[in-house]
Amino acid sequence: MSVSQLSRLFPDPDALTQRMLETTVRLSDINSGSWNRDGIASVQSLLAELFEPLSDSYEARQGADISRMDGSGDEVLFTPNPIQIFRARPQAPLQLVMTGHSDTVFPRESHFQTCHTDGDLLCGPGTADMKGGLVVLAEALRWLDQSPWRDQFGFTVIISPDEETGSLSSAPVLMELARGAHYGMTYEPALPDGTLAGARKGSGNFTLTARGLSTHAGRNFFDGRNAVMAIAQAALRFSELTSEEQGITVNIGRIQGGGAVNVVPDFCQCRFNIRVDTPQQMRVLEGSLQQIIREVSAASGCELHLHGGFNRPPKPMTPAQQSMFELLRECGAELGLDIQWRATGGCCEGNNLAAAGLVNIDTLGVRGAKIHTDQEYTCIDSFAERAALSILLIQKLIQRHGES
Numbered sequence: 001m002s003v004s005q006l007s008r009l010f011p012d013p014d015a016l017t018q019r020m021l022e023t024t025v026r027l028s029d030i031n032s033g034s035w036n037r038d039g040i041a042s043v044q045s046l047l048a049e050l051f052e053p054l055s056d057s058y059e060a061r062q063g064a065d066i067s068r069m070d071g072s073g074d075e076v077l078f079t080p081n082p083i084q085i086f087r088a089r090p091q092a093p094l095q096l097v098m099t100g101h102s103d104t105v106f107p108r109e110s111h112f113q114t115c116h117t118d119g120d121l122l123c124g125p126g127t128a129d130m131k132g133g134l135v136v137l138a139e140a141l142r143w144l145d146q147s148p149w150r151d152q153f154g155f156t157v158i159i160s161p162d163e164e165t166g167s168l169s170s171a172p173v174l175m176e177l178a179r180g181a182h183y184g185m186t187y188e189p190a191l192p193d194g195t196l197a198g199a200r201k202g203s204g205n206f207t208l209t210a211r212g213l214s215t216h217a218g219r220n221f222f223d224g225r226n227a228v229m230a231i232a233q234a235a236l237r238f239s240e241l242t243s244e245e246q247g248i249t250v251n252i253g254r255i256q257g258g259g260a261v262n263v264v265p266d267f268c269q270c271r272f273n274i275r276v277d278t279p280q281q282m283r284v285l286e287g288s289l290q291q292i293i294r295e296v297s298a299a300s301g302c303e304l305h306l307h308g309g310f311n312r313p314p315k316p317m318t319p320a321q322q323s324m325f326e327l328l329r330e331c332g333a334e335l336g337l338d339i340q341w342r343a344t345g346g347c348c349e350g351n352n353l354a355a356a357g358l359v360n361i362d363t364l365g366v367r368g369a370k371i372h373t374d375q376e377y378t379c380i381d382s383f384a385e386r387a388a389l390s391i392l393l394i395q396k397l398i399q400r401h402g403e404s
């Protein structure tokens with residue numbers, strides 16, 4: 001994109017880029033791994049500084065506790081930080097729900113903690129996924145706030161603290177607030193070449209725990225009930241539910257259990273992820289899992305317990321989705337950008353918005369890559385570019401909504 005196209009919107013694009021970069025660095029230099037409540041709280045207060053001046057109201061809403069299975073098969077509860085909700089102009093004709101997350105995948109103990117620039121790239125934890133994206137969103141809203149477009153749209157910005165662990169606490173809030181809006185905009189990163197995510201698969205995380213009976217492998221082997229074997233059998237049958245043709249994958253991610261080889265093991269646990277193309281497949285697979293569990297349980301004599309479920313429903317490319325993408329393509333053309341999108345197996349809160357019936361584009365953040373690794377980076381020249389893209393998209397949504 002040329003500087004002249006940008007300077008139509010921004011008088012000094014370089015100064016703007018510098019300011020956006022500095023804000024992103026401030027946010028990314030604070031560790032906010034999903035389980036780091038103090039770190040997330042610090043990031044949340046910086047985000048409140050960014051979004052409160054643009055909003056009429058700010059609510060920190062406590063979501064439900066997150067239930068997980070620990071390595072011993074016991075359920076543990078985690079109380080996440082509240083969900084941040086910023087609202088403006090709820091009476092305006094067009095209502096947008098805009099979402100992002102304050103957490104990252106990097107725990108407090110990670111060696112990847114601070115940012116540095118490397119040529120045209122800003123490297124650092126969460127710069128692309130998605131603190132840079134939140135800065136893009138704030139900048140677009142700030143521009144519109146000082147423009148005649150201001151009163152023609154209202155927004156609800158929802159920033160969740162638990163996206164990287166599946167938005168288990170935020171999902172009901174996303175669902176509720178999405179229902180009152182016309183369009184959704186989420187600020188996950190686009191690929192380095194600008195490609196956005198189109199259709200997305202649905203996803204669920206599960207833990208299967210087996211409890212058997214421990215005996216001596218030599219003296220009374222046949223009295224034992226082997227939990228490792230029960231999990232092995234169940235895991236094999238689960239993985240056979242994979243169908244490349246139907247777009248179903250079952251990934252057995254981790255199996256833990258057993259000890260000394262002369263003891264029949266009485267405990268084993270398996271963690272797995274399932275991805276699907278349609279909501280119908282989610283229901284069928286849930287039934288298949290239960291069926292397998294009943295059969296393996298009966299055959300092995302072990303007690304099997306399944307925890308977890310589908311947390312992100314599929315996000316298909318519907319005609320309404322297609323038409324929002326076409327609108328974004330027009331915005332891109334005005335900026336000299338060729339906007340492309342493609343289907344992905346990855347999931348995000350755009351899935352949750354879509355499940356609530358809200359048409360949305362969910363990769364409106366910075367261009368970047370290698371997210372979830374210590375090589376994560378953001379293309380510095382995408383800060384102003386992506387803010388411009390959001391500004392134009394909101395203008396076109398206002399126009400389209402006025403015509404409908």
Ligand SMILES: [Zn+2]
Nearest residue numbers: 129130163188
């Ligand atoms: Zn993300």
